[in-house]
Amino acid sequence: LAKTTQPISMDSYEGQEVNITCSHNNIATNDYITWYQQFPSQGPRFIIQGYKTKVTNEVASLFIPADRKSSTLSLPRVSLSDTAVYYCLVDTGRRALTFGSGTRLQVQP
Amino acid sequence: GAVVSQHPSRVICKSGTSVKIECRSLDFQATTMFWYRQFPKQSLMLMATSNEGSKATYEQGVEKDKFLINHASLTLSTLTVTSAHPEDSSFYICSASGGYQETQYFGPGTRLLVL
Numbered sequence: 001l002a003k004t005t006q007p008i009s010m011d012s013y014e015g016q017e018v019n020i021t022c023s024h025n026n027i028a029t030n031d032y033i034t035w036y037q038q039f040p041s042q043g044p045r046f047i048i049q050g051y052k053t054k055v056t057n058e059v060a061s062l063f064i065p066a067d068r069k070s071s072t073l074s075l076p077r078v079s080l081s082d083t084a085v086y087y088c089l090v091d092t093g094r095r096a097l098t099f100g101s102g103t104r105l106q107v108q109p
Numbered sequence: 110g111a112v113v114s115q116h117p118s119r120v121i122c123k124s125g126t127s128v129k130i131e132c133r134s135l136d137f138q139a140t141t142m143f144w145y146r147q148f149p150k151q152s153l154m155l156m157a158t159s160n161e162g163s164k165a166t167y168e169q170g171v172e173k174d175k176f177l178i179n180h181a182s183l184t185l186s187t188l189t190v191t192s193a194h195p196e197d198s199s200f201y202i203c204s205a206s207g208g209y210q211e212t213q214y215f216g217p218g219t220r221l222l223v224l
Contacts, residue, residue, distance in 0.1 A: 034212065043202045043215035044153070046111070087152075096143050097204075097213060099152040 004088045009104040018075045020103050022088030025069045031090040033064060033071045038085045038102070047086075048073070075105075083107045112136055113205050115216035122193055123224055130188045130219045132203030138183035139205035143213070144176075147200040159186040193223040 005023040012018045024033070032051050036044035048055055050062040050071070061074040075082060085102040112135040122128050132142055140161045145153040157178050158166040165178035177189040186205075190197055200220055204213040 032212075036215070041200065041218065041220065043113075043115075043204075043218045046212060046214055049212055091213075092211075096155045096158050097153075098155070099145075101152055 003098070004090060004100050006086075006088050006100065006103045008101060009106065011106050011108065012078055013108050014079055015077050018078050018082075018105060018107075020073045020075075020086055020088075020105070021070060022073070023070045024088070024090045027068050027090050028092070030092045032092065033062065033068075034089050034091065035060070035062065035071075035073045036087045036089070038087065044087060078105075078107050080107050080109060111212070111214045113203065113214050113216040115201075115203055115219050117219060118217060119220045119222075121222045121224065124194055125192055127189055127191045128193055128221060130190075130201055130203075130221075132186045132188070132205070132216050134184045134205040134214075137205070139186075140183060141206050142180060142186040143204045143206075144178065144186075144188050145202045145204070147202060147218075153202060156188075190221065193221070195223045197221065198223045 032049055034049040035047045037047050038044045048057055048060045048062045050064050052064050055062045063072045083106055085104050087102040089097045091097055114133045116131045120128055142159040144156045146156050147153045155168050156171045159178045159180040161180045161183050167173045175191055180186040200218050202218045204215045206213050
């Protein structure tokens with residue numbers, strides 16, 4: 001399973017754009033990149049998934065360069081409620097996910 | 110769509126008793142479900158992979174006789190913690206794969222406290 005590396009923590013202020021980068025140097029051809037958000041005492045919530053280039057939905061954008069060895073989750077205009085742990089994972093689906101330590105985002109007023 | 114539920118959300122039990130946790134995919138069929146455990150301030154750790162109609166596959170170090178998994182239908186998997194001990198106290202989370210890309214969707218988790 002491809003291993004991912006992401007910053008342990010990040011701080012931001014309300015209204016700012018937050019970009020969290022994840023490295024996955026050993027990503028396989030069939031792997032997709034998926035980001036989850038987790039609040040304390042809750043299960044991870046699916047945010048966005050992509051294979052290459054750029055994907056955007058109502059809550060975030062995902063940027064994936066051509067070599068796919070990294071990806072960046074972009075959260076536009078964060079609010080206090082975006083304070084959470086964000087996990088980057090790569091998988092082909094139907095396989096169990098290997099969670100890293102995630103990035104703990106703290107949004108300040 | 111892609112909603113996964115868990116029941117109960119919290120449970121407190123006495124040491125030595127058994128506890129059953131249910132995981133349901135509400136709006137899609139899931140041939141594969143996964144069970145994770147998460148201790149405070151730590152990441153999720155996979156316990157086992159549950160396949161509909163067959164035996165579960167357990168991760169190294171997870172006792173299959175202690176953590177019984179049953180996946181009797183395409184929408185339901187159960188985890189039974191048998192003879193629970195205080196060290197089994199944790200946050201148990203299930204997930205189910207669904208959709209075209211088999212994206213995993215997670216349940217809300219079950220907080221288990223063994224006294």
